[in-house]
Amino acid sequence: MAQEQIGIRTVAEAAGVSVTTVSHALSGRGKVSPETRVRVQQIAAELGYAPNRIARALRSRRSNLLGFVSEEIATTPYAGQILVGAQEAATELGLMLLIVNVNRDTYDDPQIDALLAQQVDGLIFASSSHRVISTPAKLDLDRTILVDAYDPRSTNPTVVPDEVGIGRLATQHLVDAGHRHILHLTVDEDVPAAHGRERGYRDVMRDHDLDARVVRVPGPADAVAGGAATRVADPANSGATAVFTFNDQMAMGVYQELTYTDHVAIPAGISVVGVDDLRLVAAALRPGLTTVALPHAAMGRRAVELAVRAAEDRGSGPLVERLPGTLISRGSVAPPSIVTVP
Structure with missing residues (x-):
């Protein structure tokens, strides 16, 4: 069937649940058991149902879109996990992540303007390496979350490695x-x-x-x-x-x-x-x-969580959150041999 012929009530009837449950299951919000959420999502996919984002936005006064401006991390092997973590968190919360990758210190990219024109609920600005920055004016919004970057003049929440x-x-x-x-x-x-x-x-x-x-x-x-x-x-x-x-x-x-x-x-x-x-x-x-x-993936996930909190006006917590690293033991450490120190 075409998507236009399938409404949320059709999905609810096929799944044997209420329209509210379908809405919560597909948006990632509300109290829905994991089993029900998965079943509703599968039935919606089989029927070809896609929620009308515009209508949903008008009801909630939110677009359910998050902007993600990536400063070269999409092309950096290790920092790319920031994006992976952010995408996973956004999917779990029923949000769509709009991604723009830019070169360092080049922020006049028209794609950034196009992203901001989508009325995103929040914006994440991620650097490819932990450094001190001056947040570009067009990205210095009330709901901007900085990742792997610290701006001493900004009051935007920041997520960095400890x-x-x-x-x-x-x-x-x-x-x-x-x-x-x-x-x-x-x-x-x-x-x-x-x-x-x-x-x-x-x-x-x-x-x-x-x-x-x-x-x-x-x-x-x-x-x-x-x-x-x-x-x-x-x-x-x-x-x-x-x-x-x-x-x-x-x-x-x-x-x-x-x-x-x-x-x-x-x-x-x-x-x-x-x-x-x-x-x-x-x-x-x-x-x-x-x-x-x-903690790149964890930083990406946390940035999305903070963006959602900011969009819901629930505050974002500490100004700077420092996430711990994880020791990965391989074969390069052993007890010391007996050495005579000069």
């Missing part, structure tokens, strides 16, 4: 494995991730009365930087038994330098922990890299 907690988690894992001589290799960049992860590292080292040693090299934070930091730190000859790197790509540089230049085995000679859980790197290295996964 960078300090990530640094603590990685360092504590090495301490728990028995390491006392731990290096932190990072980049000399003024970004929240670098500052926060170093602070977390220093906190744990101080908590255990251990000497902190940080080596910073110019960015970008890639394998080249990791190799350069390793040569400066010289862990093979400095008594270090473990290295915590700013990210997985820098850890790859550590692997290359230790394995091929210094002929040091990982983790028998030196343990290594990274950050990101960039699968193309962490799972491909041998041994697999133990790392702290960033």
Whole structure:
């Protein structure tokens, strides 16, 4: 049947439930059991029923649309999980996500204007990496949620990784494995991730009365930087038994330098922990890299939840929400060998 011939009452009759139950089941709102929700959705799909979004919007004074402006994350392997999490949450809530991907610092894209013209209930602006920004004027709305970005001049709710907690988690894992001589290799960049992860590292080292040693090299934070930091730190000859790197790509540089230049085995000679859980790197290295996964999917989900709360005028909670990372254990950490410290 054509969609125009199928109404919500037809779906209700076929499912043996009330029109209200069908509405709640398809919108994701109201108290409907999971079994009933799935059954109603299946019957609606079989009948070819699609709710009239315009009519629904007129009744609720909401469009049930959320705008998602992606600053390059749609083309960034690890940050793309932000979008995945947002899409999953939107689907569960019966919302449609309208997505526009833009290049960093290019916000005159006519697609943004087209998105805003849809009268979206809320707007999510997601950066491809955690950084301080100045929210573009056209995106600085009352119901804008920032993801992986922090604007010190904005009052918009913000969802970011707990960078300090990530640094603590990685360092504590090495301490728990028995390491006392731990290096932190990072980049000399003024970004929240670098500052926060170093602070977390220093906190744990101080908590255990251990000497902190940080080596910073110019960015970008890639394998080249990791190799350069390793040569400066010289862990093979400095008594270090473990290295915590700013990210997985820098850890790859550590692997290359230790394995091929210094002929040091990982983790028998030196343990290594990274950050990101960039699968193309962490799972491909041998041994697999133990790392702290960033909460990208959870950040996307939380952003949608905050956008809905803002649209319903229920407040959005804390101005900045910091979500924890997750330790992914592979094969790059082992108890330290007996080392004579110079």
